[in-house]
Amino acid sequence: MKRGLLFSGALVVAPAIGLATVCGAAYAGSAKDYYPTRAWGSFNGGRxxxxxxxxxxxxxxxxxxxxxxxxxxxxxxxxxxxxxxxxxxxxxxxxxxxxxxxxxxxxxxxxxxxxxxxxxxxxxxxxxxxxxxxxxxxxxxxxxxxxxxxxxxxxxxxxxADLTISGAATAGSRISLTGPDGVTAVAKVDPDERFSAPVTSGEWLVEVSTEGATQRRKIVVGEAPVVLSALSGKGGPAVEPLPRQHVVGFDDLLTTSGVFEIPSGYGGLDWYNLVAMHQRFTDGPGYINTTMSGEFIAYNSSGHPGQVFSDKPFDFTGACFGAGWNDAEGETLVLKAWRGDQPAYEDQLVLSASGPVYFAADYRRITRLEIQTQHHWQAAMDDFAYRTGP
Missing domain, CATH: 2.60.40.10 (Immunoglobulins)
Structure with missing residues (x-):
């Protein structure tokens, strides 16, 4: 390059004091020119x-x-x-x-x-x-x-959210709910074998009686409506709960605004086709509305089934679930669990983008949990709770 030639946009100091040439234009402005005082009282014309x-x-x-x-x-x-x-x-x-x-x-x-x-x-x-x-x-x-x-x-x-305890029960079952104040109410089982009862925050005892057998569940109602896993009235789970309790909120997987496939080994369990992300990474309102702790949320990738599994049996206690997108309002979540190759549990619940329901699963000694939606929309999930052995 010849001496004196400059790249486009370079500044050349002119011989005259106080003048400068920027991209071929000469300026000799004062502070008042560059920092004008606004004439207040006139219409701005903005918004x-x-x-x-x-x-x-x-x-x-x-x-x-x-x-x-x-x-x-x-x-x-x-x-x-x-x-x-x-x-x-x-x-x-x-x-x-x-x-x-x-x-x-x-x-x-x-x-x-x-x-x-x-x-x-x-x-x-x-x-x-x-x-x-x-x-x-x-x-x-x-x-x-x-x-x-x-x-x-x-x-x-x-x-x-209006707090309720709801679930499925066999036709003819008697459902009673005793709240933290000690008052007992009876819920009616509808012809579609569903029930729902208004509740308040705190610990509730739910009893379902059918043909002389009674199953009892203790449920802690917090910030979201509770959906119970199927109540059979056959005396409840045959095994004791595992001793070690865990809750994962997916906040310790990443610190950026991206997405992260949940790796096997997270929380001591194995994961497949489940992704964690910051709640605002997308515009889906349900991801924000389902987040209950921290700033991160999990979902089934591309709306396809995800799995949580382990060689060692674990108890799935429950989790908060919602629909990631408002266009998926009313989407049905299907949860299935196995012990080895044997089916053990299956439940369905309706999702909303307005906020989560807490699914009180109480699935005991399972080795695989499948999380899927009927129409392949993403189900948002937070505060995944489970128990493991010693």
């Missing part, structure tokens, strides 16, 4: 969001506090001064955003006036904060990002 936050109120105390989690894919309505209503879904951070601007007339809020917000919970969910409906007046404010502001901002809206 900004007015938002409302919806969260999972995990401790059900009606306050957005530590431990609560944002809840995506919740419907929020905005009532406009002219009587029209529009709906937006909450995003992965739990916010329903409505864009406002005085000059950009194609947005949701363009006129001053009285606006009303209404959060519409998914089926099986209730508002804990008592503020599903909120109202505010919006006024023109030239120079603000959207040239309009709210006189009152919204407050977070908390939702919690």
């Amino acid at each position: 900004m969001n007015t938002s409302i936050l919806v969260f999972r109120d995990l401790n059900r105390n009606g306050v957005y506090d530590l431990g609560d989690r944002p809840m995506p894919h919740v419907a929020v309505e905005l009532g406009k001064p002219n009587g029209d209503t529009i709906m937006r879904w909450t995003n992965v951070s739990g916010f329903a955003n409505f864009a406002m601007s005085v000059l950009q007339r194609n947005l949701e809020l363009v006129d001053p006036g009285h606006y009303a917000f209404r959060v519409v919970p998914p089926p099986g969910w209730s508002v804990t904060t008592g503020n599903a409906s909120q109202e505010s007046d919006y006024v023109v404010s030239p120079g603000s990002p959207g040239d309009m502001i709210a006189l009152r901002t919204t407050h977070p809206v908390g939702l919690a």
